[in-house]
Amino acid sequence: MKNPFVLIVDDEPDIIELLAITLNRMGVETRSAGTLGQAKKLLRERAFDLCLTDLKLPDGDGLDLVEIIQTSAAPFPVAVITAHGNMDTAITAMKKGAFDFISKPIDLLALRQLVGNALKFTEQEPIKDRRTRHTLLGESAVMREIRSKIAKLARSQAPVYIHGESGAGKELVARLIHQQSTRSDKPFIAINCGAIPHELMESEFFGHKKGSFTGAVCDKKGLFQAADGGTLFLDEIADLPAALQVKLLRAIQEKKIRPVGEQQEIPVDVRLLSATHRNLADMVQNGSFRQDLFYRINVIDLNVPPLRERAADVPALVEHILSKLAGQPQANKPDISPAAIEALQCYGFPGNIRELENILERALALYDGKCIEVDDLNLPIGISAPNHQKEHRYDPCQGSLEDYLEAIERKVILQALEENKWNKTAASKQLGLSFRSFRYRLKKLDMDN
Numbered sequence: 001m002k003n004p005f006v007l008i009v010d011d012e013p014d015i016i017e018l019l020a021i022t023l024n025r026m027g028v029e030t031r032s033a034g035t036l037g038q039a040k041k042l043l044r045e046r047a048f049d050l051c052l053t054d055l056k057l058p059d060g061d062g063l064d065l066v067e068i069i070q071t072s073a074a075p076f077p078v079a080v081i082t083a084h085g086n087m088d089t090a091i092t093a094m095k096k097g098a099f100d101f102i103s104k105p106i107d108l109l110a111l112r113q114l115v116g117n118a119l120k121f122t123e124q125e126p127i128k129d130r131r132t133r134h135t136l137l138g139e140s141a142v143m144r145e146i147r148s149k150i151a152k153l154a155r156s157q158a159p160v161y162i163h164g165e166s167g168a169g170k171e172l173v174a175r176l177i178h179q180q181s182t183r184s185d186k187p188f189i190a191i192n193c194g195a196i197p198h199e200l201m202e203s204e205f206f207g208h209k210k211g212s213f214t215g216a217v218c219d220k221k222g223l224f225q226a227a228d229g230g231t232l233f234l235d236e237i238a239d240l241p242a243a244l245q246v247k248l249l250r251a252i253q254e255k256k257i258r259p260v261g262e263q264q265e266i267p268v269d270v271r272l273l274s275a276t277h278r279n280l281a282d283m284v285q286n287g288s289f290r291q292d293l294f295y296r297i298n299v300i301d302l303n304v305p306p307l308r309e310r311a312a313d314v315p316a317l318v319e320h321i322l323s324k325l326a327g328q329p330q331a332n333k334p335d336i337s338p339a340a341i342e343a344l345q346c347y348g349f350p351g352n353i354r355e356l357e358n359i360l361e362r363a364l365a366l367y368d369g370k371c372i373e374v375d376d377l378n379l380p381i382g383i384s385a386p387n388h389q390k391e392h393r394y395d396p397c398q399g400s401l402e403d404y405l406e407a408i409e410r411k412v413i414l415q416a417l418e419e420n421k422w423n424k425t426a427a428s429k430q431l432g433l434s435f436r437s438f439r440y441r442l443k444k445l446d447m448d449n
Contacts, residue, residue, distance in 0.1 A: 004119050005046070008032040009039045009053035009065060010081065015106070019052060022108055023115060036060035040068070050118045051078045052102075055089050063093055070097035077118040077155075081106070087253050087296065094299050100157035110255060113229075113269045114157075120182035121155060136169070136176060137320055138313030142305050146173065149302060154180035159252065159297050162275040164304030167354030170275040171235060173304055178231040183271060186230030189223055194239035201244045203260050206251070212261025224257045224268045231271045237297065238276040238283060242290070249293045272297065279422035307349040307356065314345045317353065321360050334364065336372040343374045348411070410445050413438075 006028050008019050016032045023030050031048075033039040036057045042048075051069060055062035066078045077099035082090045090101035100114050136147055153160055154177050162170045171190055178188045196204050203213075207222030223232060234240075240248065251257050252272060256265040274297045283289035307314070318336060326333040349355050359377055367376040412431070420426035428438035442448040 003027055003029045004049040006030050006115070007039065007042060007048045007051040007053075009034075009036070009051065009057065009062065011035065011054065011056075011058050015054070015081070015104075018106065019111070022111055026112060026115065028115065028119070034058070036062075036065060039065055043069070043072075047074065047076075049076055049121075050099075050115065051076070052081060052115075053078060054081045055083075055086075055093065063089075063096060066093055066096050066098050077121055079114055079118060091295065091299050094156065094158040097156075098158075099155075107267065109267060110269070117157065117182050117269075136172060137316050138310055139316070140310040140312045142310055143313060146302070146304065150176050151180060153177050153300060153302070156300070157271050158299040159272045159274070160300045160302055161280075161298040162273065162302045162304060163280070164275075164277065165306045165350075165352055166277045167352035168277075168304045168306055169353055170277075170304050171233065173302065174231070174233040174273045174275065177273060178233075178271075181231070181271070183230050187227050188231050188233065189227040190233040190235060191223055192235045194236040198241050198244075201241065202247065205244065206247070206257045207259035207262075209259055209261035212259075216261070220259075222257065222259060224251060224270055225266070227270050228268050229270075231273060234272070234274040236276050236278075237274040238278040238280055238289060240289075245290045245293050249290065249296060252293075252296050282422060282424065307352045308347075311345040314356075315341055317356060318344065318360065321357050322364075325361055325364055334367065334372055335370070337374070340372050340374050340377055343377060343379060347379050406445065409441065410447065413441060413445070413447065 004027075006023055008016050008023075008030055009032070010016050010019075011034045013034075016034075020030045020032065031042050031046075033042055034057075036059050039051075039053070051065065053062040053065050057065075062080055066080065069075055069078050075097075078097070079100045079102060080090060080093040080098050082093075082101050082103050086103075090098075090103075093101060099118055102110055102114055136143065136150070150173060160174075160177065162173055164170050174190070175188060178184060191204075193201075203216075203220065203222065205222050205224060207220050207225055208216050210216055210218050251268070254265070255269070256267050258265045280289055280294050280298070284291045284294050307317075318341060322336065323333050344356070344359075351358070359379070360372075362378060363372045363376040366378065367373065413427070416427040416430050417424070420430060424438065424442075425435060428435045431438065433441070439448065
C-alpha cells in the first residue's frame with residue numbers, strides 16, 4: 001500500500017520543516033510550496049491526499065487554494081493554518097469547504113489527530129444517498145436534498161447547526177453525520193442542554209477533580225472527554241446559561257477544556273454538532289445568546305423541515321413505524337386504510353415525527369385488530385397541513401367556529417414565521433400587523449416560546 005501524500009503550503013521554512021518531520025514519522029510523504037503559484041504547479045503535477053496551507057501567502061490567499069482544491073475534479077481535504085486566536089478566518093475557510101483548522105503555535109498532538117482524521121477519507125468508500133435511505137425515510141425532494149447534505153457534511157470537521165421544530169428528527173440527522181464520517185468508530189455523545197441543572201453544567205461538560213466542590217468525591221470525566229475522537233451533539237443549545245456559553249466558546253476555539261478544579265487545560269478532539277427548535281438569531285438580537293458563540297457553532301447550517309412540509313413521505317413513515325411497533329414477525333404488522341393515510345397527510349403535525357409515532361401507538365391500542373381506520377387515529381380537530389390539495393371548508397361537526405378560526409390563524413402565523421426565518425418583526429410586517437398586536441396573537445395562541 002502506497003504512502004499518503006500531503007502538500008504543505010507555507011512561506012515559513014521552520015513551519016514547513018516541523019510539519020514535514022512530524023508527518024514523515026507518521027509514514028506520510030510530503031511536498032512543500034512557499035507560494036500559491038508553487039502550490040498550483042504541484043497540484044497539476046500529481047495527486048495529493050491532504051493539503052495543509054497557511055492562510056497568508058506572499059502571492060495570494062490560502063482561501064483561494066481551498067476553493068481551487070474543493071472545486072477540482074478530484075477534491076481532497078484541505079486544513080488551514082491560522083494565527084493564534086484568529087477564528088474568523090478559520091470559520092470562513094470551513095464555510096468554503098476546508099476540512100479543519102490548526103492554530104499557531106502548532107500543537108503536534110493536535111496536528112497528528114487532524115492528519116489521521118483527514119487521511120481516513122482515502123480509505124473510505126464514497127457515501128451514497130441509498131446508504132441513509134432506510135434510516136432517514138422519505139423520497140420527497142427536500143429529504144433527498146438533506147441526505148445529500150449529510151453525505152457532504154460527513155466529510156468535514158466543521159461545526160454544524162441543525163435547526164427545526166421539536167420532533168422533526170434533528171438528533172437522527174446528527175447521528176447520521178457522525179455514522180458516515182471518519183469518526184464513526186468513536187463515541188457519539190448526545191446531551192439535551194435543557195435537561196441539566198445549571199449548577200451542574202460546567203462539571204457535566206468539562207468534568208471535575210476530586211474535592212473541587214462539595215460532593216466531588218472522585219475525578220469525573222465530562223462530556224467533551226467522553227466524546228474525545230468522536231462527535232458531541234448538543235441538543236437544545238439555546239438553553240445554555242450565559243456563563244457556560246463563554247466556556248463553550250473557548251473550548252471550540254482552543255480545542256481544549258479545563259475540568260473544574262484543574263489547573264491545566266486538556267486538549268480534546270471533538271466534532272461539535274448542535275441543535276435547537278428555537279430561533280437563535282432572535283435570541284442573539286435580544287441578548288440571550290452570545291453572537292460570537294452563534295457564529296462559531298453556525299459554520300454550516302442545516303434545516304430539518306417539519307413533517308407537514310413533506311406530506312408525501314407520510315405513507316413510508318407510517319409503514320416503517322407500524323412495522324417497528326408490531327415487532328417480529330412481520331405478519332403481525334396491522335393494516336391501515338387509505339382514508340386513515342389521507343387523514344394523516346392532511347394533519348398539520350405540530351409534534352412532527354415524534355407525534356406521528358405517538359398517534360400510531362395509540363391507534364394500535366384502539367383499533368379492532370383488523371385495520372386502522374380514521375377514528376382509531378383520534379386526530380385533534382382543526383390542525384391541517386398547509387397547501388394540501390384538498391380545499392378545507394368549515395364543518396360544524398368538527399368543532400366550534402372559534403376553534404376553526406383559531407386553527408387558520410395559527411397556520412397563517414406559522415407560515416409567515418417560516419417564510420421570514422422566524423424573524424418576528426419581519427413576519428408581523430408581512431401580515432400587516434403591528435409588532436405589539438403580533439406578540440399578543442402569539443401569546444393568545446400559545447406560540448410565544
